[in-house]
Amino acid sequence: MKIIYFYGMKKPALFLKQKHIFLLLLMALSLLGNSQVNTQRFLAMGRTDLFNDNYTESIKNLSVAIEAAPNKFEPYFFRGLAKYSLGDYEGAISDFNKSIEINPYFSYNYQYRGICKSQIEQYSSALQDYSDAIHRGPNNADVFVNRGTTLLQLEMYERAISDFDTAIILDSKNEMAFLNKGYALYKQKKMEEALDEINRAIRINYLNKAAYQRRGMLKFEMEKFDDAIFDFELAMKLDDEDPILYFFRGMSRHKLGDTLGTYADYKQVLELDPNNALTYYNRSILKSEQKDYKGAIKDLNKVVQINRSNIYGWYNRGVVKYMSGNFRGAERDFSKAITLFPDFAQAYLNRSGARRELNNEKGAYSDVLKAEEIRERFNNLPPDSIPLMYKDSIEFSKLIAFESDFNNANAEDGYIQYKNVYIELEPNFVISMLSNDEENYIEEKRNQYYIKELAEYNQSKLAAHKLAFGLTKQVNQLSPKKSTEILERMEDNLESNPNNPFNYLYIGILNERLGNLSAAKESYRQAVKLDPTFGFAYLNMANVIYSESLENYERSFESKAQISKGDLQEEQTAKKEYEIPDFKEAINIYNQALQIYPKLGFLYYNRANLYSKMQNYMMAIEDYDKAISLQEDLAEAYYNKGLTLLLLKDNEAACPNLSKAGELGISSAYNLIKRYCIKK
Incomplete structure (x- = not known):
């Protein structure tokens, strides 16, 4: 059987070096006219973060500057640069649009908007932006380099070379002009001339x-x-x-x-x-050549785990399984490749061989006939060459795509989009007690959203312990020992004041902190029994019921998974994707809380999370929208809505929500934008 080699990348990278332009712009726009002190301060902080490649912090500070002075173009422009650097091209375009609306004469607005449009393959519009930038700044060599790079993407090599030559006339030390001109000559098969241009770039900057x-x-x-x-x-x-x-x-x-x-x-x-599928793929070929079939299969497992729609990953794993005598596994993998690409004649022939080894002569013969029928349709091409007939198809490109961005997963903090992050919904909000310790109280308070009802309670004489909303992963810094001490005191207080529902809320919060979910749930039940309008107790009770249901679901799956071995484990993992947890009881409690607080966006957000986990995605999106309408700065709602839309494969609708989440401070949104919002 024949393994299919795949050494190359989809297309060689082009090089755009904009850092020195950033520096010039930061210096040129460092002085503003009269404005509020806050605007100048946060704008200066945003520029400093931008220069130091700390892009997520830059966006946070520039967003504050925009809120303080929405009619100034500079904060929008610099925030656009930060988003561009994080790969959020749509978000950057939106900021450049606003900057242009305020100041249509600033040429760099058009230059960088053009770069972003080129990155998302809006080439015609990008070329218009470059022309507008040249009209406003005709001596800027970098605009010609940018336009030439876009022309390269369009395979207009002569026009691209003309732009690079113009850039060199304007700036004879522009190394990127020589470097990209070399690439254009390479595409024209002029190898020696291309080498000369690259050598010139190196002579200009031997540290490039x-x-x-x-x-x-x-x-x-x-x-x-x-x-x-x-x-x-x-x-x-x-x-x-x-x-x-x-x-x-x-x-x-x-x-x-x-x-x-x-x-x-x-x-x-x-x-x-660690998620470079192309490298795993190539290494698997080396291992199979060395007859290390176990190692090759292990690498190909990673390939199909990272790129589940990659036909070559499934096909080659089938070949290696066949070579190692695992004919049943080989048959399954060839079938998967055929499902993904029904005209894969070689996969039919290989599956025929596997079925013959399994004494399935009828199935083997049927596969041979199918392979011959496909070959006849393609003028008797060799069966493993037929996929090449589809090489220019966008849909087929997805079937042979490998995750191979070659970015360091240990990237500096500013480049969050290159880090490996675990993708999951942002967690539910829960009522928690803030620490009595002043330093911890201030730190915890910073992480909270403002809630009018809680603020009023905190200022009242009823507030024995201050309360605040917080994410479950950030909430309550009390140690288990401290929580236990307070819990014992609170339980003693019940004897003297058994009818105060807040006491039960406190006890529930502390039990939840200690992992005593049943005790916490019972405390919240007592709180709402004493006060049926106690919405916050309903909220926490719903969260506890949700946590219990999730634990039961996970335990149920783990007990089934223990009997799974080998290829059966792959089937068991696939089954889990279709086992939907049931959170209806928790949703009913949220419904009761919403009757008390119908305008509390966090309740809709929490309920949306449960709908999403139950794969009721449309209901989830509806609730996320409601949460956003009530709490416009609810970053977690934008993020989770974007993630839910990705699950529905509606990337176009997901990406603006992820961009907004990143703008509001959820840095992992940029990793998702890089993976799902950038055309590759």
Whole structure:
């Protein structure tokens, strides 16, 4: 059986270097006219964060500046730059639009909006923006580099080269102009001329890692593998944590027959970028060539886990399973590849072989006939070549796409979009007691949303302990020992004051903190029994019931999973995707709370989370919308709504919500934007 090799990336990266422009803009716009002190302060802080690559903090500070002075263009422009740097191109475009609305004469608005539009493949509109930028700033060489780069994407190589030449006339030291001109010449198969341009870029700046990387990739294409390795190692001296350098050095070493060196480089790629499916795929091929079938299958498991719709991952895993004698597993994997791509003739032939080994002669014969029928439709092409007929199809591109951005998962704090984050809904809100310790109280208070009803209670004489809303993952810094001490005192107080519902609320909160969910639930029940209009007790009781239901669901699954082994474990994992937890009891309690507080957005948010986990996505979205309408700055609602829309595969609607969540402070939104909102 034949393994399908897949060494390349979808398309070579183009290089845009904007950092020096950021610096010039930060200096040029450092002086504002008269404005509120707060605006100047937060704008200055936002600019400083932007310059230091701390983009999420920059957005927070610039958002404050915008709120204080919404008619100034500078905060919108700089926030657009920060969003652009985080890969939130749609959000950046929105900010540049606002900046242009306020100041239509500032050329950099158009330049950066054009860059963002190019990133989301709005090429025609991007070219118009570049023209507008050139009209307002004709001596800016970087605009010509940007426009040339967009023309490269459109395969208009001569026009692109003309723009790069203009940039060089305006700025003979513009290394990016030479570098991208080299790429344009490479696309025209003018290898030696391309090499000359890249060498010029290196002479201008011998510390430009991108230039050595590009030259190494060009030499790889020219089959000068030793020279390519030399360039990749020069680039590593400038940045030894860039995974793509190790990947291409590994490929070069493989071409030279250095298997151990290739293994070492692929291992380094995966240490830096643990979800790089292309590297797992290539390493699996090496392992299968060495007859390490167990290791190859392990790597291919990662490929299909990361890219479940990748036909080559399923197909090759089927081949390796066949080679190792696991014919049933091979049949399943070939079937999956066929389901994803029904014209995959080679997969039918391979499945035929697996079925024959399983004594399924009828199924084997049927697969051979199907493979022949497909070949006839494609003029008798070799069966493994038929997928290449679809190579320009967008839908087929998704079927062969590998997660291979080659970004360091240990990126600096500012580059949150490159980090590996666990994707899950932001948790429910819960009523909690704030600490009596002044320092802890202030710290906890910072993490709370303002709730009028709680604020009024906190100021009343009833408030033996201050209360505030908080996320469950942030709430209550009391240690278990301290919680137990307070709980004992509160229970003693019940004897002298048994009819105060707040006492039961406090006891419920403390029991919840200690993990005593049953006791907490009973305390909340007593609170609402004493006061049926006690909405906050209903809220916490619903959360406890939800937590209990979730624990029962997880325990139920774990008990079933213990009997699963080998390929059966894959089936068991798939089954869990269709087992929907039941949170109806908790939802009913939220409904009661909403009758008391119909305008409390957090209740709709909590209920939406339960609907989402029950896969009742439309009800969840409706509740998230209601929560947002009542609490416009509820970042968690935007984030969870965006995540729910992603589950519905409505990325277009999801991405603006994720952008707003990031703008309001949920930095992990930018990781989702990078994964699902950027066309690749």
